[in-house]
Amino acid sequence: MSRTTRIERYRNIGIMAHIDAGKTTLTERILYFTGRIHAMGEVHTGSTEMDWMVQEKLRGITITSAATTATWKPMRGPFAGLSHRINILDTPGHVDFTIEVERSLRVLDGAVAVFDASQGVEPQSETVWHQADRHGVPRIAFLNKMDKVGADFAMCLHSIRQRLDANPVPVQLPIGAGPEFRGLIDLLRMRAFFFDEETGESSEPREIPEPLRAEAETLRLRLIEACAEVESTLLQKYVEGRLEDITEEELELALRTGTLQRQLVPVLCGAAFKNKGVRTLLDGIINYLPAPSDVTRASRDEEPLCALVFKLMHDKAVGSIVFLRVYSGTLRTGMTVLNTRQQRRERVGRLMFMHANKREEVDEVHAGDICAALNLRGVRTGDTLCALEAPVVLETLHFPEPVIQLAVEARSRTDQQKMEEGLTRLAAEDPSLRVEVDPETGQQLLSGMGELHLEIVVDRLRTEYGVEASVGQPKVAWRETLRQRVRQEYSHIRQTGGPGQYAQVVMEVGPAPRGSGLVFVDETQGGVIPKEFIPAIEKGVAGAMQRGVLSGHPVVDVEVRLVDGKTHVRDSTPQAFTVAGSLAFQEAARRAGVQLLEPVMDVEVTTPEEFLGDVLGDLSARRGRVRGMEGHGTVRRISALVPMASLFGYVTSLRGRTQGRASATLRLATYEPVPDALQASVLAAAHP
Ligand SMILES: Nc1nc2c(ncn2[C@@H]2O[C@H](COP(=O)(O)OP(=O)(O)OP(=O)(O)O)[C@@H](O)[C@H]2O)c(=O)[nH]1
Numbered sequence: 001m002s003r004t005t006r007i008e009r010y011r012n013i014g015i016m017a018h019i020d021a022g023k024t025t026l027t028e029r030i031l032y033f034t035g036r037i038h039a040m041g042e043v044h045t046g047s048t049e050m051d052w053m054v055q056e057k058l059r060g061i062t063i064t065s066a067a068t069t070a071t072w073k074p075m076r077g078p079f080a081g082l083s084h085r086i087n088i089l090d091t092p093g094h095v096d097f098t099i100e101v102e103r104s105l106r107v108l109d110g111a112v113a114v115f116d117a118s119q120g121v122e123p124q125s126e127t128v129w130h131q132a133d134r135h136g137v138p139r140i141a142f143l144n145k146m147d148k149v150g151a152d153f154a155m156c157l158h159s160i161r162q163r164l165d166a167n168p169v170p171v172q173l174p175i176g177a178g179p180e181f182r183g184l185i186d187l188l189r190m191r192a193f194f195f196d197e198e199t200g201e202s203s204e205p206r207e208i209p210e211p212l213r214a215e216a217e218t219l220r221l222r223l224i225e226a227c228a229e230v231e232s233t234l235l236q237k238y239v240e241g242r243l244e245d246i247t248e249e250e251l252e253l254a255l256r257t258g259t260l261q262r263q264l265v266p267v268l269c270g271a272a273f274k275n276k277g278v279r280t281l282l283d284g285i286i287n288y289l290p291a292p293s294d295v296t297r298a299s300r301d302e303e304p305l306c307a308l309v310f311k312l313m314h315d316k317a318v319g320s321i322v323f324l325r326v327y328s329g330t331l332r333t334g335m336t337v338l339n340t341r342q343q344r345r346e347r348v349g350r351l352m353f354m355h356a357n358k359r360e361e362v363d364e365v366h367a368g369d370i371c372a373a374l375n376l377r378g379v380r381t382g383d384t385l386c387a388l389e390a391p392v393v394l395e396t397l398h399f400p401e402p403v404i405q406l407a408v409e410a411r412s413r414t415d416q417q418k419m420e421e422g423l424t425r426l427a428a429e430d431p432s433l434r435v436e437v438d439p440e441t442g443q444q445l446l447s448g449m450g451e452l453h454l455e456i457v458v459d460r461l462r463t464e465y466g467v468e469a470s471v472g473q474p475k476v477a478w479r480e481t482l483r484q485r486v487r488q489e490y491s492h493i494r495q496t497g498g499p500g501q502y503a504q505v506v507m508e509v510g511p512a513p514r515g516s517g518l519v520f521v522d523e524t525q526g527g528v529i530p531k532e533f534i535p536a537i538e539k540g541v542a543g544a545m546q547r548g549v550l551s552g553h554p555v556v557d558v559e560v561r562l563v564d565g566k567t568h569v570r571d572s573t574p575q576a577f578t579v580a581g582s583l584a585f586q587e588a589a590r591r592a593g594v595q596l597l598e599p600v601m602d603v604e605v606t607t608p609e610e611f612l613g614d615v616l617g618d619l620s621a622r623r624g625r626v627r628g629m630e631g632h633g634t635v636r637r638i639s640a641l642v643p644m645a646s647l648f649g650y651v652t653s654l655r656g657r658t659q660g661r662a663s664a665t666l667r668l669a670t671y672e673p674v675p676d677a678l679q680a681s682v683l684a685a686a687h688p
Pocket residue numbers: 017018019020021022023024025026043044060061062092093094144145146147148270271272273274
């Protein structure tokens with residue numbers, strides 16, 4: 001099957017938002033308007049097409065970023081009347097699932113940021129916005145819930161400017177707000193549209209209502225100014241005062257250029273729930289967000305294949321599903337490709353497009369496509385698949401560090417096996433979940449991004465794998481690092497019976513800056529240790545760091561300088577040097593002194609003013625340091641740094657003390673040294 005839609009007419013987009021801003025409802029309406037589904041699901045009845053996993057239905061929140069495809073012909077703008085293909089990557093709004101946001105951002109070309117118009121920018125949208133900044137993703141903003149009491153267009157623009165440091169440029173002005181939200185003024189055409197209350201469809205264009213004329217004109221001028229900063233021809237007309245010569249097309253194109261260059265963010269609004277503003281948003285997606293060919297020049301079908309694996313999923317019926325974004329070339333079933341990261345060849349089995357929980361099988365996919373492949377066995381998230389003759393490695397995904405740990409134990413021997421299998425699959429799907437076995441207790445240890453994250457893993461073990469597990473108390477995922485620099489000599493010599501082992505190393509071991517992991521430098525001279533043994537030594541050090549020295553938690557941020565060593569002609573082997581590296585490091589770490597580090601979270605609490613004192617008192621009792629506070633109406637937003645160790649159950653306790661009216665988001669800010677008294681008690685608990 002050859003390409004059906006030209007690559008210039010693709011839009012690979014994500015929809016990002018704070019939890020409850022209406023992302024699922026909006027996605028659903030988009031699928032409805034683009035003819036993909038015929039019945040509209042409602043989130044509260046648990047029937048939406050995107051939220052298809054059981055837990056998602058039960059909890060009403062979006063966990064998995066499913067990819068889905070839709071077709072849209074914009075009514076107006078430079079692409080009017082042309083059929084476009086929109087691939088939507090759903091991204092969750094909850095902070096415990098940043099990995100999902102991160103992997104979507106890695107493969108999408110543009111995004112719609114959805115805000116609750118009565119709230120403005122909320123903490124999680126801020127986090128996701130900055131993640132998108134890091135990935136250089138062009139965005140448009142959609143102010144949803146304009147029908148809600150308290151919806152405030154001007155407040156939202158202000159908060160986008162202030163909190164996101166962005167340049168919001170409204171292309172619409174709402175007519176009324178809250179229950180009075182009746183229509184939109186199109187600031188490019190300077191016409192008004194009114195909604196049908198039943199269907200949400202807009203009327204024929206009309207005159208702008210007199211009371212809104214002045215505001216519309218001010219905003220249009222603001223729009224022209226923003227476009228003039230992007231396009232010099234517009235600037236000319238603007239400075240010469242020839243505003244009436246500026247055409248709608250010129251403005252559309254300047255808005256597109258400005259969005260692609262990330263100089264501005266077009267702002268649209270509506271109420272997804274009532275179908276209001278969804279069609280104009282779809283037009284906006286096509287008109288302002290980039291095609292794959294705007295982002296990567298080489299994205300052509302004739303180029304050699306290059307694709308990124310951004311997600312793995314296990315499906316009971318078909319087995320492992322690998323989600324791919326094709327950057328260039330064509331991928332066909334039966335083709336052999338190279339997985340450059342794993343250094344192995346893969347034969348491509350079945351290929352398909354995913355429409356939420358339905359699948360469309362195809363025999364080839366092209367540059368720009370987001371698709372799923374079955375039975376690619378050795379593939380991991382972040383791998384690159386490419387043509388055998390043109391190997392490349394794409395930058396992999398950034399996996400967040402886990403902050404908490406949970407021991408789980410199967411209730412029976414048969415469950416044990418099912419649990420191991422289930423955990424292996426869940427960890428393959430979710431690289432932010434780590435699974436290991438506690439060497440002392442033999443229990444499975446799960447490490448993850450937060451309490452909710454691990455709760456869901458345990459829940460999935462039960463519902464998808466039928467495993468009843470006993471779950472321990474969640475613990476902090478501590479880290480160790482070294483207190484000072486030491487010089488360490490170590491000889492590993494075994495010469496009794498059989499082939500001997502001989503390896504001697506001399507290294508300087510000490511702390512390295514936060515976030516550097518292991519910095520290993522070979523400074524040996526004159527070939528005292530042959531080059532082929534150096535990686536073996538590094539492997540030994542890395543293994544010892546992973547196992548930890550005092551508490552069984554990994555050692556991080558260490559510099560190791562290999563300065564000297566000795567070999568034996570017959571008895572020196574890579575294995576002997578790995579052992580020497582490992583034991584030298586352990587000895588050095590003990591002498592240098594181990595400092596326990598703890599994850600410190602960035603906590604953002606939104607609370608009604610009346611609970612402010614109580615919330616602050618509680619944060620300080622939890623060793624929290626308040627960094628900032630701001631108010632919006634009677635609602636206060638507090639930002640604080642709090643150690644993970646004192647945050648267990650925080651969200652539940654916060655709800656309890658504020659009658660369910662305050663909310664909080666937590667994300668890892670940094671690792672900090674643990675106070676000595678606490679370190680002593682953690683170590684005592686590790687070695688009772
Ligand atoms: N008043 C009003 N409510 C809306 C609108 N859109 C969505 N909602 C409601 O807001 C709530 C949250 O909507 P969702 O679509 O689940 O939000 P979400 O952002 O997908 O939430 P998560 O998946 O949990 O991140 C639901 O109760 C919706 O019915 C709207 O336009 N107006």
